[in-house]
Amino acid sequence: MRTFRLLPAALVIAFTAALAVAGPEARQQGGRVKALVGGTLIDGFGGPPIRNSVVIVEGERIKAVGQVGTLEIPAGAEVISTEGMSVLPGLWDMHVHLMINGHSDYAHWDRTYPDRFESVIMPASAKQLLLAGVTSARDLGAPLEASVNVRDRVNRGEIPGPTLYVSGPFIQHEPYPGTELFRWGVTGEADARAKVKTLADAGVDVVKLIDQDQMTMEEVRAVVDEAHRHGLMVVGHSHRPDEIRIGLEAGVDNFEHTGLSSSPEYPADVIAALRERTANMSRGPLYWTPTIEGLLNYEALRDNPEQLDDTAWHEGLPADIIEDIERSIAHPDRLPYFQLTPIRRPTLARKFQQLRDAGVVMLVGTDSGIPMKFHSSSTWRELDAWGNILGVDPMTAIRGASYWPSVAMKVDHEVGTITPGKYADIIAVKGDVLRYIALLQRVDIVVKRGTRYR
Numbered sequence: 001m002r003t004f005r006l007l008p009a010a011l012v013i014a015f016t017a018a019l020a021v022a023g024p025e026a027r028q029q030g031g032r033v034k035a036l037v038g039g040t041l042i043d044g045f046g047g048p049p050i051r052n053s054v055v056i057v058e059g060e061r062i063k064a065v066g067q068v069g070t071l072e073i074p075a076g077a078e079v080i081s082t083e084g085m086s087v088l089p090g091l092w093d094m095h096v097h098l099m100i101n102g103h104s105d106y107a108h109w110d111r112t113y114p115d116r117f118e119s120v121i122m123p124a125s126a127k128q129l130l131l132a133g134v135t136s137a138r139d140l141g142a143p144l145e146a147s148v149n150v151r152d153r154v155n156r157g158e159i160p161g162p163t164l165y166v167s168g169p170f171i172q173h174e175p176y177p178g179t180e181l182f183r184w185g186v187t188g189e190a191d192a193r194a195k196v197k198t199l200a201d202a203g204v205d206v207v208k209l210i211d212q213d214q215m216t217m218e219e220v221r222a223v224v225d226e227a228h229r230h231g232l233m234v235v236g237h238s239h240r241p242d243e244i245r246i247g248l249e250a251g252v253d254n255f256e257h258t259g260l261s262s263s264p265e266y267p268a269d270v271i272a273a274l275r276e277r278t279a280n281m282s283r284g285p286l287y288w289t290p291t292i293e294g295l296l297n298y299e300a301l302r303d304n305p306e307q308l309d310d311t312a313w314h315e316g317l318p319a320d321i322i323e324d325i326e327r328s329i330a331h332p333d334r335l336p337y338f339q340l341t342p343i344r345r346p347t348l349a350r351k352f353q354q355l356r357d358a359g360v361v362m363l364v365g366t367d368s369g370i371p372m373k374f375h376s377s378s379t380w381r382e383l384d385a386w387g388n389i390l391g392v393d394p395m396t397a398i399r400g401a402s403y404w405p406s407v408a409m410k411v412d413h414e415v416g417t418i419t420p421g422k423y424a425d426i427i428a429v430k431g432d433v434l435r436y437i438a439l440l441q442r443v444d445i446v447v448k449r450g451t452r453y454r
């Protein structure tokens with residue numbers, strides 16, 4: 001609190017307001033022993049839920065998991081009732097863009113706000129995700145320094161947000177004009193290695209590859225190989241068939257999006273190559289983040305845009321930015337970004353099913369931050385789309401947003417399930433989420449690393 005004296009008054013007010021939203025418990029990491037008592041626990045491993053559960057949290061970690069009547073609640077513990085609720089691991093969103101907030105004009109955004117990415121915009125996005133129950137998120141594409149700094153500030157507990165895993169800038173053939181801050185082009189094998197090494201040395205958690213079908217095979221191999229040498233997974237775009245073919249050949253670990261535009265299905269040779277890859281047990285699972293809800297839900301949003309008026313996405317953003325975003329999405333039906341989406345939509349279920357049939361491990365990710373897609377509400381919509389539009393059973397969807405992301409990021413010994421010894425990343429929501437997954441749109445309790453934020 002001492003440092004407050006050194007801060008300008010406006011900052012003090014902003015910070016105090018943040019604490020008020022986060023709740024008094026957020027003032028110190030962890031706080032005293034907590035007991036979440038009574039709710040039905042979905043631990044993230046996929047087995048039957050545990051009725052009348054008790055989860056004991058000590059400091060940042062889960063101390064014990066059991067049931068009322070058999071697991072004793074330590075004297076002096078702060079008891080948090082979860083009666084009537086589903087209790088589950090904090091959600092992961094494996095594809096977010098903290099540097100954007102739903103504005104429809106990327107060129108305008110990229111030229112107007114870079115000097116506010118790190119100080120205002122990325123922290124606001126992070127806070128919105130956390131309050132929506134997202135306790136871990138993977139940011140795929142932002143300026144390097146801002147990415148690492150915001151991640152570290154969140155992970156040190158200085159600002160509220162999910163535990164972050166960041167890629168920093170995209171690696172690609174050539175940045176689109178005006179995007180050089182967060183897109184790095186590579187020319188030749190040596191340059192590819194050097195750029196990946198720069199990212200690794202700066203401490204990124206993952207390497208993001210895009211437009212790999214415009215690079216030489218040597219360049220793509222160099223990117224993947226150098227990333228793997230530094231223990232970093234490579235996430236690749238899969239909008240075009242050759243991005244997948246080349247990505248698979250080079251050893252990309254995780255593909256993003258449900259691509260191929262309005263084409264009705266993935267070509268047979270791509271599916272055959274995927275099946276060959278998923279059969280190769282020694283290489284571990286092949287991950288796929290379909291980021292599909294925005295495409296499936298666009299027409300419904302266009303015809304009833306009321307959700308855009310929900311002020312949850314204003315959290316942490318100053319009035320001028322909010323107004324700019326609002327102006328840009330005043331006519332959801334006119335946005336060029338989505339004009340082809342109604343033609344793509346009928347193809348999505350088939351492509352999603354092809355991927356599932358090929359044996360990939362699906363991860364929940366949303367591309368949150370793209371036009372009209374807010375960090376405050378993207379993640380539950382992806383889970384809902386899997387469950388209620390694409391027929392995925394809710395437990396599988398929840399594991400795609402908890403257990404599997406933690407395995408993919410190689411932190412499953414620390415998070416991803418509600419297990420003694422792991423970080424206490426726990427959410428709870430009134431009602432039965434295994435029957436009504438859309439309940440996740442209004443989480444009642446958010447605990448991250450033992451600190452309660454909601």
Ligand SMILES: [Zn+2]
Binds near residue numbers: 096097140367
């Ligand atoms: Zn993206």
